Amino acid sequence: MDHSTNQSAPTSKLDFLQKIYLSAGQISWQMWAIGLILVSGTVGFTATSMLLKLPKSPQCVRIFWPIASASMRIYCAQMEAEQGTVDSYLRAINLVEALPEDHPLRKEINRNVEEWAVAILDMAEEEFQKGKLEAAIKTARRIPDYVQVYQVVEERIEKWRSVWREGEDIFAQVEKELRESNWNLAFREAVKLLSLSNKYWASTKYDETVKQIQLAQEDSSQLDSAYQILRRGGLDNWLKAIADAEKIPQTSYAHQEAQKLIASAKEKIVDYVDELIDDRRWDTLSDVVNRLPDSLPLQEEISDWKIFASAGMDAQTGTTDSLQVAITAVQEIKADRPLHQKAQDLIGRWKLEIEDVAHLQEARNLATGGSIDDLNAAIASAELIPSNNPRYQEARQEIGQWTNTIQLTEDQPILDQARDLARGGDVSELRQAINQAQLIGPNRALSGEAQEDIQRWRASIQRQEDQPILDQANSLGNVGEYDAAIQAAQRINRGRVLYTEAQTKIDQWRKETRAQRDLQEAYLIAQGKTPQALVSAISVVRKIPSSTDVSSQGQQALNRWSYQLLSMAQDMANRSLLLQAIDLAKMIPGDSAAYSSAQAQLEIWKKLLQPPSPPSIHPSPSSEVNPLMETNYAEPRSN
Template identity: 45%
Template structure:
């Protein structure tokens, strides 16, 4: 705010003197101005009057002194009257500055400055700034100019604090360049510019940090604005910075959701990413990133649609074309995609009319279209397909007769469709079906004849049926069925031939003559019908032989009547297969007896030899035998006996008696 300042006015005496001087000067000027006229009149009179020579008497000094006193008093009185008759602002408004005295101009300048406006301050300065530096009132004038300049700068400061730097500078530069207080203006403008540059530098740094996504650093930078000595930067721009950071944080969160959808991939996620990114406004810091994400998703969608076209997924293409948002700027492409989809759906129905309809639809795609090449490829394909469909329809009509001749003629018709044609695969499938029908028609009587022969179940009849069925060659439609019948009939023959051998081997095995049973069973060779069943029996007999051998070896080891022999005998019984139940049971009983034999020997050693030796012997008893638990109990007892007894604690009160007493 501009404050009214008290400026010392020039002294009245000085003003009076100047006023008196000015009044005297004006009187002298008027006298000088009037004097010529009076002088001219005198000269005219002199010209008209006849010349006379007359002596003028000089006045006395008394008279001259009186005149001098009267003149001095008159001048003072006139000056005082002028000062007393000066009426403030009303006279200042009518003041003619070039003829006004310094005191008057200074006074009027002060009155003008009291309006406290830019114009009044500037006018006040102009009123008094023209006096020379050696003027008596120059110090007062300079002090007033400095005050008014400061007031002007305060007005400019208001604009500066409100954020109007250019307006502030413009106001300050209104101060005349030659003004004595101009240096104050230059210093103040430089200070403003320094503060403004700091604010712009901080804000530019904040912009970069927000664009880089470093919102934490941006928030720290925003705090720097609050320290600037400018209300606009420290409040308005500071709040603006905080709002931008908050908005950027919110938009980054929205953009993160869009990025997640984009990275997941798939048409649904790409569309969702576009929808999320489109929420970012153009004035947002995240707008360039959002647009890039939209462009990337757009390219992914275009590639996806191109794959649909290549794969001829016309249903999906039609559905997707209706869902694409307008913001992708794909309107022209969408129109062409729909045309492709409609034409593809028509062509898929497969008839000649449908293919011709598809050709008409696809011809509306212009050469400038991005799918023009695909449309031309499809046109060529469908044109070729029309010829193929004609042949297929003709072949179907011929094959409908159902005879072998009709089917052969239909096959010949479809063989005209060359490899590489659009319907070549379909033609091959139809040909294969018709050939299968022909082969079935040709081979069914043969297979049926073989079945009729085999129905009697005689061996010779079965062999003859096999011969007939083998006439059906590999690759023919009924080949697998014929081979299945052959295996059945061959198995019947083999079972009849091998059954006596099987029965003999079983009888030998039941009598525990396992070696003889195995020898007889091996007469049934691999591949014969009873071979798997016979080998299963042979496996059981081999396990029985192994068990008998293990049990015999165990008895032999135990017969040595040594600790090591008993341990080996127990181990051999534990190796007897569980499937040999009889030998396994006998071996378990023998092992239990032998385990007690080892335990008895350990007890004998503890009584006659040494406890450590007895412990070592007892530890040889295998787990799972009858004596194992007893052996473990005995081992613990012997180990307790071997431990040293703890020392007996005695007290001072204990009394030991002499054994001799």
């Protein structure tokens, strides 16, 4: 209620009366009466307004409203409204709306009612902004339909619902992109929440959505790492991948993919266990089963695998009784179990083993004698086991061991005698040792050792035969008779123990021969003493390898001819043939002693070719020096 307007009303009316008095000069008794009425009315209105501002009084809760005065209703309504709740505003409205429409304060009452209705709508708006849509609608619809504000309630509610639907549509699209692992598109959709005219969607829900995207990305990254571990293979990696995938909660958008990974790891574990059973690796199977987590959906299979592992270890003992115990244990796996067929296959396998265990045990008993006759008898007994019997491979292994023992017994004296013959070390004794060792045929237990000894003795024979030839060739090469040295070394044929060493020497001697030929050719070319001849000679001598004996002579020749080229270039420069001098100096190689001098001279000649600078207004006197005369190069004395 605007009290300032009401309090100023008496002052305005007195000013009006004073103006009338000053203009007319006198006031009739009728005018005085009108003035007194206005003044008294104003005072009464002002008193009523001040009454509305009185402090809260406990009287309001004890009033019998049907006989309450209008001023008391207005006063108590104001007290209710000051509590600032929806219920208090509604009670305030109800109190003042009981007054008649023609009440003198109806205009002020209506204004307060509208303000209280607006306050209720504002509180509903706050609920909407906090994300309480239904509560906001319920609050807004509590506004009485006879107040003016009620006209915008449904419009406001429809606006709220429109904003809410838009937020839900955006969030649904975010979830769709998250399920498809489109993180960037999901975030792009989430940003649209910021433009909604609702604090809940634009702040709280947006923050939740961004956090969900981040968590989904983290879960996806964790799942990618789990897939990498899964692809490495091996039980440890499979179990690690399962453990990582199980960390992803059901609320995560990556949960479904995590379950696929666990299923894939489960299939790999099942295949691996099947291989262990087929290979009868019972100890490994027992270790694997004990490491499998309880969360893995393989409880029935794990129970059967434990029975297999225990029965298999019994069957490994290899006796009739142990095999029968294994069969009895596996028979506990009934037809309704997932591994019933695998159990039946094992039972059939072990029954076949029982049939021939007696033959294999008899063979082992015969082999304990250790003589060649005993071992041959054991082999004959073990060969009675047919190839379709599960114990066939085991029998073949035993037969191989007994055969190996027989061969060792028969061939060891032969190899020992050959080694005794080879101890002398001369060619004749080594040949006798080779003949003796060759009595051990291929695929025998000692054939590998015999062949190694034979190769070593043959190498010793070849070295004794060829070393004098190589020594003779080295002697010839050391005195520079390279062709003769090459011919001597070529007598050592391919496949001989010293052949590689001889070929290395031959390559070096051929390199020396070429180097000498190149040096002589360079000397002949340089005799022309022209720039072109010297350049050609330098080109030839630079081909001489530094590892050859004549490389030092070649370097000396290169330095000497390079200085001669530099001297020729200087002569050309002195005859004002600077371009020709520069071209010639550029041909001096970088590995020659004259190179640095040539480069310095090139800089001087290039500067002389540059156009002269314009003369200065006040030139200072100076003596001109011919750069060509500053350096005097003398050809070094030849060694």
